Amino acid sequence: MSENLFVTGVGGQGTITLCNLIAEHASDHGFRTSFFQSRGMAHRGGRVTGEIRIAENEDESFGPRISQDGADILIGMEIAELINSYSYLKEGGIVIIVNYSYIPSEVILKKKEFPSLQQAVELFSKKTKQIYSAVEQVNPVNLFTLGLFSAVKSSFKVESDIFSCISLEKTIMNKMKRNKEENIKAFRLGYEYGKKTKEIF
Amino acid sequence: MKRMISGNQAVAFAALEAGIELASGYPGTPSTEALTEICNFSKINDPSPYVEWSTNEKVAFEIAAGAAWAGKRALVTMKMSGANVALDSIVSVAYSGTIGGLVIYMADDPGAEAGMPEQDSRYFALLAGLPLLDPSSPGRAFHLTKYAFKLSEAVELPVILRAVTSVAHTKEIVEADYRYHPLARKPEFKRDILRFTKAGSAICVDQHKTLLDRLKLSKDVMHTHKINQIHLNGGNEKRGLCVISSGVLNHDVDEILSSRPGISSLKLEAIYPLDEDNITGVLKNSEGIVIFEELEPVVEMLVRSLASGLNWKGRIIGKLDGVLPRTGRYSSKEILKGINELEGNERQEEVGTKTQTYKHPITFCAGCPHRGTYVALNRVLKRLKLKKEETVVTGDIGCTILGMNPPIDSCWTEVSMGSSIGLAQGLALSGLKAPVIATIGDSTFFHAGIPPLINAAQHNSDILVIILDNGWTSMTGFQINPGTEEMLQGGNNRRVDIEKIVRAIGVDYLEIIDPFKQEDSVEAISKAIQAGGVRVIIAKRECALTALRREGREIKFRIYHEKCTFCRSCMRETGCPALEVKTIRDKQVMSIDADQCTGCGLCATCCSFGAINPADQSGQGA
Structure with a gap:
């Protein structure tokens, strides 16, 4: 059995870096890990997704992609792309929402409607009660989100949890080459935020 | 050594471990990072391959x-669309075969996650008569790439290594020594016109026969090396059921079959020539078979033809009976459906x-010079009172096609590399009232835009071609192209000048903006649209992102709220x-995100109120 983590955002948020950190962290802890990255539109404001599959058994055979209704955890760093990933969430899975909307020109010009956080929460309530939402956000948002993720994971006491705050901090220090302090700071703020508010709808 | 790496x-x-001495390719998602990695390696290592x-x-x-004909091992990389471009030579080289190991890496994109057709490049193996391997994971891609070089030399044929996006862009731990083992072979190429030329039908037909012999040999070699994994549950009193899967789906099948121990499986990675012994073994053991492969029923057609030759009476479930789809990427949903049917x-x-509420349009980056070109074009149409819905602008592959999206809304078409110019000629010849404009990027122009421009010049077509020259192949990750500044190209490269090419073609009307x-x-495009014959405008300005990375930014703009x-x-x-929109003292105003602004100043040219100006020295945006 693998634990499946679906991450989504838009270009510029560091979605792929966030996924790389999680995947390499799991892999370094001896878990069989695969990480699929959609890429190419990152600079152009397009949808970016990462699909991470983690299994305790090193010999476990699984494909690289998460199927519909297959994600145990869905992390959305942008509201519209979170909603676009709805079908991937498992019934009763965990949703972590960063309340950020990347609003393109056609919405500003009022040619199209843009979904709200409230709409997202209502939608996901059909599938799960485990919705965590950060109303604030700190930059860099990907490290902030990693902190949230760590807090949520530890509060759930998921089996074989390797994503504790201390352990992830080590990974950040080892893997991030630039802006270490800034990154650790955002990570800790995310973790504290996740611990304190635990806003479950 | 263990490292987490992608399939690419x-x-x-x-390929480095196999000792290649040359690698070449053209960037294209999802194949690009294979050659990028070798470029990165060669920049900092000696010895390294060319x-x-x-x-x-x-x-x-x-x-x-x-x-490869000179005896070296060589790798060439491309996306599926690029394989179409290379096909003419691939088919012909297959007739001659190879001497050194020659591996052609092609990446397909089921589900078209990166755009372009959902082409199944496995057909090329059938068409050219070349062996094809379809690795199921990054780890297998490593193993099979090394194997492909050995196979290529053993059977004297180029070998196609085909991966899909889900393998090319997935990272997992791969154990390898991550070193280059150069073979340093002495180059040698013997003149042999019977093998390396095609003049005369006797030569060609003989080469064709040789090709078929080599192809048969490759089947035997791959059979001996047990590339495919066959797992038969014989002797079951229940009727035998079997799953045949191809490439990346092998692991998804594993996952689902782990709770169905009674079902046999054949997991293919050696797709062509198909191992008939494997298939016959499966057929003899089974009454029902389901075949899982993304896109086209390539394996299915081969299996069905073999089954009918053997007069096999069981049921084959696949695409040709309408159970499984020929479009999109497969997930466990399709596999469960097939197994349920079985x-x-x-x-x-x-x-x-389906819950999609809002899809972000992809757009030009902040500071992209292409935005300036398309904004100018829109202004010209307005000035000349040309209706936008009547003025055809053919688009081309690469960043320039983003001119199709709002609020630019310029491009009408996107077909293949260089096609904007040929299509524009045809549209102009059809007698459309409004002028016809082609827009194409620099790398795309070098790639396949020159022949249609020569054609336009020769036939004195009535088109305006705008070459948006940003000096890089940006869409795929800022690779160099012939027009990139010489000092940024590295090696012994020389810069090739688009302007000189256009002039040499004999285009008299050329403006650079x-x-x-x-x-x-606006002035230049306006004049050009009103002139006749072939007109070329080169819109020249470096890609905002490469310039930014190298030089940083000097100025930013801000919007004065008042x-x-x-x-x-x-x-x-x-x-x-x-x-972006900001609310300041209950008043909505436009504002500029200082982190993104590159200081191009294009927005300032739109403002009738003088609200947008360069920021002061502190760089504070509004």
Whole structure:
């Protein structure tokens, strides 16, 4: 059995870096890990997704992609792309929402409607009660989100949890080459935020 | 050594371990990072193989084939669309075969996650008569790339290594030594016109026979090396059921079969020539078979023809009976559906969970010079009272096609590399009232835009071609191309000048503009549209991101809130992602995200109220 983590955002948020950190962290802890990255539109404001599959058994055979209704955890760093990933969430899975909307020109010009956080929460309530939402956000948002993720994971006491705050901090220090302090700071703020508010709808 | 690498990187590291002495390719998602990795390796290591981004895939393939004919091991990389471009030479080289190991890496994209057709390049193996391997994971991509070089030399044929996006862009731990083992073979190429030329039908037919013999040999070699995994549960009193899967789906099948131990499986990675012994073994053991492969029924057709030859009476479930789709990427949903059908379970109703509410349009980056060109073009149409819905602008592959999206809304078509110019000629010849304009990027122009421009010049077509020259192949990750500044190209590369090419072709009407100088650009495009014959405008300005990475930014712009009337003209005309809405003292105003602004100043040219100006020295945006 693998634990499946679906991450989504838009270009510029560091979605792929966030996924790389999680995947390499799991892999370094001896878990069989695969990480699929959609890429190419990152600079152009397009949808970016990462699909991470983690299994305790090193010999476990699984494909690289998460199927519909297959994600145990869905992390959305942008509201519209979170909603676009709805079908991937498992019934009763965990949703972590960063309340950020990347609003393109056609919405500003009022040619199209843009979904709200409230709409997202209502939608996901059909599938799960485990919705965590950060109303604030700190930059860099990907490290902030990693902190949230760590807090949520530890509060759930998921089996074989390797994503504790201390352990992830080590990974950040080892893997991030630039802006270490800034990154650790955002990570800790995310973790504290996740611990304190635990806003479950 | 263990490292977490992608399928593309695995191909690169395996090729290095196999001792390649040359690698070439043209960038294209999802294949790009294979050659990028070798470029990165060669930049900092000695010895290292010769590596180049070639002008197009056909050229890249010919360079690799040339090296292989001289006895070297060579790798060539391309996306599926690029394989179409290289195909002419691939088919012909297959007739001659190879001497050194020659591996052609092609990446397909089921589900078209990166755009372009859902082409199944496995057909090329059937068409050219070449062995094809379809690795199921990055780890297998590593193993099979190394194997492909050995196979290529054993059977004297180029070998196609085909991966799908889900393998090319997935990272997992791959154990390897991550070193280059150069073979340092002495180059040798013996003149043999019976093998290396095609003059005369006797030569060609003989070569064709040789090709078929080599192909048969490759089947035997791959059979001996047990590339495919066959797992038969014989002797079951229940009727035997078997799953045949191909490439990346092998692991998804594993996952689902782990709870169904009674079902046999054949997991294919050696797709062509198909191992008939494997298939016959499966057929003899089974009454029902389901075949899982993404896109086209390539394996299915081969299996069905073999089964009918053997007069086999069981049931084959696949695409040709309409059970499984020929489009899109497969997930466990399709596999469960096929296995349910195989087990004779009741069909389950499919519940759609489509919830997409808003899809972000992809747009030009902040500061992209292409935005300036298209904004100028829009201004010209307005000035000349040309209706936008009547003025055809053909688009081309690469960043320039983003001119199709709002609020620019310029491009009408996107077909293949260089096609904007040929299509424009045809549209102009059809007698459309409004002028016809082609827009094409620099790398795309070098790749396949030159022949249609020569054609346009020769036939004196009535088109305006705008070459948006940003000096890089940006869409795929900022690779160099022939027009990149010489000092940024590295190696012994020389810069090739688009302007000189256009002049040499004999185009008399040529203007060069800087898209950030809007008034001049509008003037130049305006004149060009009204002139006749073939007209070329080169809109020259470096890619904002490469310039930014190298030089940083000098100035930014800001919007003075007190002057902003929130008319949103800046947004309406440019759609620049650095523009955002802010509420200041209960008043909505436009604002500029200082982190994104590169200081191009295009938005300032839209403002009638003088609200947008360069920021002061502190760089504070509004």
